Amino acid sequence: xxxxxxxxxxxxxxxxxxxxxxxxxxxxxxIVNLIYSVSDVSFETLRQPRITGLSNFAxxxxxxxxxxxxxxxxxxxxxxxxxxxxxxLVLAIFLSPLIERRSWLMAILMLPLMVAPALVGLMYRxxxxxxxxxxxxxLWAWFGTSVSFLGPTSAFWTLIVVxxxxxxxxxxxxxxxxxxxxxxEIVEASAMDGARRWHLLWYVELPLMAPTxxxxxxxxxxxxxxxxxxxxxxxxxxPGGSTASLxxxxxxxxxxxxxxxxxxxxxxxxxxxxxxxxxGLNFIASRRKGALR
Amino acid sequence: xxxxxxxxxxxxAVAIASLLASPAFAKVTVLGWPGGPEETALRAAADVYxxxxxxAENDKVxxxxxxxxxxxDKLQADLAAGSKAFDVNLLATYSIGRYAPFMEPVELxxxxxxxxxxxxxxxxxxxxxQFGVPTDLSMHFMYYRKDLVEALMKDDxxxxxxxEISEKHLGKKLEPKNPDEWTWDDYAATALxxxxxxxxxxxxxxxxxxxxxxxxxxxMVFQSLPRAFGGNWMDESGKITVNSDAYRKGLETYKLLYxxxxxxxxxxxxxxxxxxxxxxxxxxxxxxxWNAAASDLTSKEKSPTVADVTETVAPPAGPEGRFTHIHGLxxxxxxxxxxxxxxxxxxxxxxxxxxxxxxxRNNGAPALTPEVVTEVAKERPDLVKLGEFASKxxxxxxxxxxxxxxxxxxxxxxxxxxxxxxxQSLDDALANTEKGMAELLK
Numbered sequence: 025x026x027x028x029x030x031x032x033x034x035x036x037x038x039x040x041x042x043x044x045x046x047x048x049x050x051x052x053x054x055i056v057n058l059i060y061s062v063s064d065v066s067f068e069t070l071r072q073p074r075i076t077g078l079s080n081f082a083x084x085x086x087x088x089x090x091x092x093x094x095x096x097x098x099x100x101x102x103x104x105x106x107x108x109x110x111x112x113l114v115l116a117i118f119l120s121p122l123i124e125r126r127s128w129l130m131a132i133l134m135l136p137l138m139v140a141p142a143l144v145g146l147m148y149r150x151x152x153x154x155x156x157x158x159x160x161x162x163l164w165a166w167f168g169t170s171v172s173f174l175g176p177t178s179a180f181w182t183l184i185v186v187x188x189x190x191x192x193x194x195x196x197x198x199x200x201x202x203x204x205x206x207x208x209e210i211v212e213a214s215a216m217d218g219a220r221r222w223h224l225l226w227y228v229e230l231p232l233m234a235p236t237x238x239x240x241x242x243x244x245x246x247x248x249x250x251x252x253x254x255x256x257x258x259x260x261x262x263p264g265g266s267t268a269s270l271x272x273x274x275x276x277x278x279x280x281x282x283x284x285x286x287x288x289x290x291x292x293x294x295x296x297x298x299x300x301x302x303x304g305l306n307f308i309a310s311r312r313k314g315a316l317r
Numbered sequence: 318x319x320x321x322x323x324x325x326x327x328x329x330a331v332a333i334a335s336l337l338a339s340p341a342f343a344k345v346t347v348l349g350w351p352g353g354p355e356e357t358a359l360r361a362a363a364d365v366y367x368x369x370x371x372x373a374e375n376d377k378v379x380x381x382x383x384x385x386x387x388x389x390d391k392l393q394a395d396l397a398a399g400s401k402a403f404d405v406n407l408l409a410t411y412s413i414g415r416y417a418p419f420m421e422p423v424e425l426x427x428x429x430x431x432x433x434x435x436x437x438x439x440x441x442x443x444x445x446x447q448f449g450v451p452t453d454l455s456m457h458f459m460y461y462r463k464d465l466v467e468a469l470m471k472d473d474x475x476x477x478x479x480x481e482i483s484e485k486h487l488g489k490k491l492e493p494k495n496p497d498e499w500t501w502d503d504y505a506a507t508a509l510x511x512x513x514x515x516x517x518x519x520x521x522x523x524x525x526x527x528x529x530x531x532x533x534x535x536x537m538v539f540q541s542l543p544r545a546f547g548g549n550w551m552d553e554s555g556k557i558t559v560n561s562d563a564y565r566k567g568l569e570t571y572k573l574l575y576x577x578x579x580x581x582x583x584x585x586x587x588x589x590x591x592x593x594x595x596x597x598x599x600x601x602x603x604x605x606x607w608n609a610a611a612s613d614l615t616s617k618e619k620s621p622t623v624a625d626v627t628e629t630v631a632p633p634a635g636p637e638g639r640f641t642h643i644h645g646l647x648x649x650x651x652x653x654x655x656x657x658x659x660x661x662x663x664x665x666x667x668x669x670x671x672x673x674x675x676x677x678r679n680n681g682a683p684a685l686t687p688e689v690v691t692e693v694a695k696e697r698p699d700l701v702k703l704g705e706f707a708s709k710x711x712x713x714x715x716x717x718x719x720x721x722x723x724x725x726x727x728x729x730x731x732x733x734x735x736x737x738x739x740x741q742s743l744d745d746a747l748a749n750t751e752k753g754m755a756e757l758l759k
Contacts, residue, residue: 067397068418089731153591154581155598172582176738179586260531263585264735279390280533280727 061289066282073285080289089265090290093273100184100269101249107188108244109237112195116203117225123200134197136190145257148186179259179267186254191247195240202236203229242305270294344379345659348392348403350646351382354609355453358681365675366666376659389723392416399653404660406651410644410713413443414720421650422446423661425668432673436708437684440645443718449649450668452676453609454684454707456643457538458629459504460596460614461496461603465511465520465626469493478518479510486515486577496603499633501542504603505570505579511602514578522600526592527571527580531734533726535588537642538605539733540714543567544642545635550714550725550754557754559729560747568746572737585738597623605632611699612680629699631706643711645684721757728753 061080063073084090115133123129136144152173154160160170173182206229214228230237252271261268261276268276270290278287349359363378381403383391389412395402396419408416425447429438433451441449469475470493483491483506491506499507508524509515515524528535540548548563574580581587581595593610595601599622606614617624632641648667654660666672673683677693677700684707685693685700694701716722729750736746 067393070397149586152583153594154583155594155600170582174583174586176585176740259586261731262734263529263531263738264740265531265731266735266738266740276727279387279393281724282393282721 057288057292060285061292063285065284067284070284076285080285081293083283083286084290084293087286089268090273092265093268093270096180096266096268097249097251097270100180100187100251101245101247103184104187104191104248105241105244107184108192108195109199109240111188111192112197112240113199113233113237115192115196116199117229119196120200120203124204130197130200134193137193139190141190141251141253142257144186144190145254148182148254149258152182174259176263176266179262183255183258183267186258187248187251190254191244195244198236198240199233202233206232344375344377345405345656345663346379346381346403347648347660347663348381348383348406349648350385350388350407350453352385354612354680354682355646356382358452358676358679361679362667362672362675362681365672366663372662373659376656376662378663396420396651400651401653401655404651404654404656405648405663408441408449408647408649410440411717411722411726413441413448414718415723416649417443417448419652420448421652421654421657422448423450423650423664425450426665428670429668432668432670432685432689433683434686437645440643441647441649449647450664451645451647451684452667453646453682454643454703455646455682456608456641456703456706456711457541457605457632458608458611458641458702458706459496459499459603459632460606460610460627460629462521462601462623462626463496463628465602466493466496466507469507469510470495475510478516479506482506482509482515486573496628497630501545501570501633501635504633505574507603508574508579509577512577512579519602521602523581523595524579524602525574526587526595526601526604527574527584528587528589528592529571529575529580529584529734529737530586530588530591531730532588533723533730536726536729536733537644538607539567539571540729541605541632541640541642542570542635544640544712544714545633545637547635547637550716551758552715555758557751557758559754560751564747565743568733568736568743572743575737585734596620599623608682608699608703612697615699629702631710639710640712641706641710643707643713644717716758719758724757725754728757 059075060073062075062077063080064076065073119129119133123133139147151157151159154164154170159173164170172178210228210232211224214224219228249269250271251269252275255267255269256272256275259267261272265273274287274290274294277283277290347359347363349356359380363380366372367377388407389409392406393415396406396416399419406420408420425438429450437451437454438447440454441447441451469479476493479493480490483489483502486509487502487506489502491503493507493510494503496503496507504525511519511521511524513519513522528538543561543563543566546563546566548561548567549558551557575584583591587595589607589610592604592606593613596604596606596614597620611629613619614627615624620627631639633639648664650657650660650664667676670689673685673689674692677683677685677690677697682700682703684704687704690700690704716725719725732741732746732750732753735741736743741749
């Protein structure tokens with residue numbers, strides 16, 4: 025009994041730093057956010073918010089810019105995740121023999137990941153400028169026309185391409201590691217059983233890589249959904265807010281409109297929806313695991 | 318014994334930390350406007366100040382810059398949080414009401430009134446108190462290619478083409494005029510004439526370059542157009558008057574030019590730097606731009622293609638006259654400054670004639686009185702125009718210094734760019750703006 029009590033005290037003592045860390049760095053901001061989300065608050069009244077109920081949530085819910093930003097974030101996250109993972113998968117499998125022999129190639133392929141997203145935005149702002157950038161220069165020289173890369177109709181796709189070019193190496197890295205981890209005995213046994221290259225890929229290698237593919241898709245979707253830096257630098261929130269992601273919407277509500285309560289209410293909604301989606305995915309995964317047993 | 322040693326060690330550590338944080342190491346930290354002529358001028362002024370023998374070592378100035386993007390938002394957050402990272406910070410006419418609760422009124426030098434004049438000093442006043450020293454006055458010039466306009470005015474065939482284009486797009490036959498006599502219709506007609514998409518014989522690809530990015534500063538450039546037609550944010554009774562014929566005319570003129578291809582198709586992502594790059598390429602005939610661009614656009618080193626042929630005048634006229642938006646940038650004192658006395662001393666010096674002339678000679682844009690500006694007129698002829706245009710055509714919209722003035726500009730930027738890009742109708746843009754402004758300025 026005494027030993028158990030001592031263990032319990034030790035456990036409490038050892039867990040204390042973590043608990044304190046969570047309380048200070050997560051708990052306190054979370055409580056402040058919840059209070060602000062139901063308050064009328066500005067920069068001048070940060071220390072004396074006036075509780076106003078759910079009006080901030082109603083304002084967000086009825087704001088067409090919120091739904092426009094949500095739709096932009098969802099489309100951007102989904103499309104970039106699919107494109108990055110598809111390209112990363114093809115490159116990982118196609119380049120695997122080459123990377124295996126020349127490992128320094130991987131370092132070169134990873135270079136885009138080393139650049140801060142805001143810098144990527146600045147770089148493309150220059151590259152795509154009609155009078156300073158090489159791409160419009162050659163388009164004008166060869167075809168006598170300039171493409172509006174950041175105009176209202178093409179800005180979304182330009183942003184997709186910029187994001188995909190930067191983050192495909194991340195997917196490539198994950199898939200290359202997963203591909204290299206496939207046991208050679210399984211591949212050799214399948215080949216001996218007469219499996220062709222395509223069958224081997226489809227029925228053996230891809231199923232074995234499936235957990236990595238799902239994780240990569242999820243990580244890239246989350247990253248794309250919360251995009252801020254490169255989009256903000258390249259197009260701002262876009263004409264009429266057409267390229268405003270949810271992160272940009274919250275930033276602008278907070279800083280530019282000074283609507284702190286509304287911005288925090290939007291982030292609380294975002295948190296609640298994200299939590300529900302992740303909980304749902306976790307629930308489905310655990311049920312599937314149980315069924316397999 | 319061991320506890321005593323620990324205590325002694327603790328005291329020693331505290332003593333060392335206190336020494337490191339002591340005022341003996343204090344400086345005056347000045348947060349400036351980054352990446353433009355204002356930064357160059359402030360650096361030069363700070364060098365002169367720091368070299369003075371009567372400035373104590375503790376009061377030497379150190380400069381601090383961060384990115385222009387979101388500058389005012391970051392400053393708002395820092396000031397509201399009681400930041401001590403800077404003693405003196407940048408201030409703008411349109412943000413004084415927003416920052417005044419976190420700043421302290423300042424004392425200027427005895428020379429300030431004779432160097433700047435009372436009207437310019439007022440751009441840094443809020444509720445009757447002086448919150449800063451006005452170092453730069455910002456306004457708009459119309460930059461145009463005099464070689465192209467002169468050639469147009471001498472050529473009868475070109476004049477006929479000009480009349481044909483103006484009749485087709487603007488509904489009236491116009492004749493080319495001296496740019497100093499232009500109305501906004503003349504500006505639009507010239508922009509269309511010098512556009513290859515409209516006139517394949519044009520020597521330039523575009524007649525103008527509009528800054529249409531969803532950005533508050535671009536609305537400041539735009540609003541002199543509706544203002545020339547009588548537009549204002551609100552009337553004397555506080556009623557929002559933005560949903561008016563004047564704003565309708567201004568917005569439609571920009572839309573007409575964008576749709577006709579008179580400005581680059583990517584203009585919806587253009588701001589100050591992009592517009593300058595377009596103009597200096599030699600492929601643009603005229604543009605409205607901040608006065609801060611004057612030294613670069615007329616510099617043979619920086620703009621070899623257009624420096625010799627660029628002329629500046631005040632923006633075109635409308636039925637109500639000729640107008641240019643003005644606002645001042647300056648420096649004020651952070652309420653939570655660690656070296657408040659040092660900061661106040663620097664601000665006082667910055668309002669002196671010596672500082673103003675140093676600032677002017679190093680690319681700054683102070684609005685100086687006629688007596689003082691003559692001392693730099695040869696080096697900075699644009700400063701003579703600055704003073705003249707500010708007094709003749711300068712305006713501030715009703716509500717333009719309100720605490721939420723910046724939010725109004727942000728709102729207009731979002732709604733107006735939505736119209737220019739074809740995502741919403743003019744009626745919706747104006748109605749949304751009116752509704753939002755009523756909320757912000759109530």
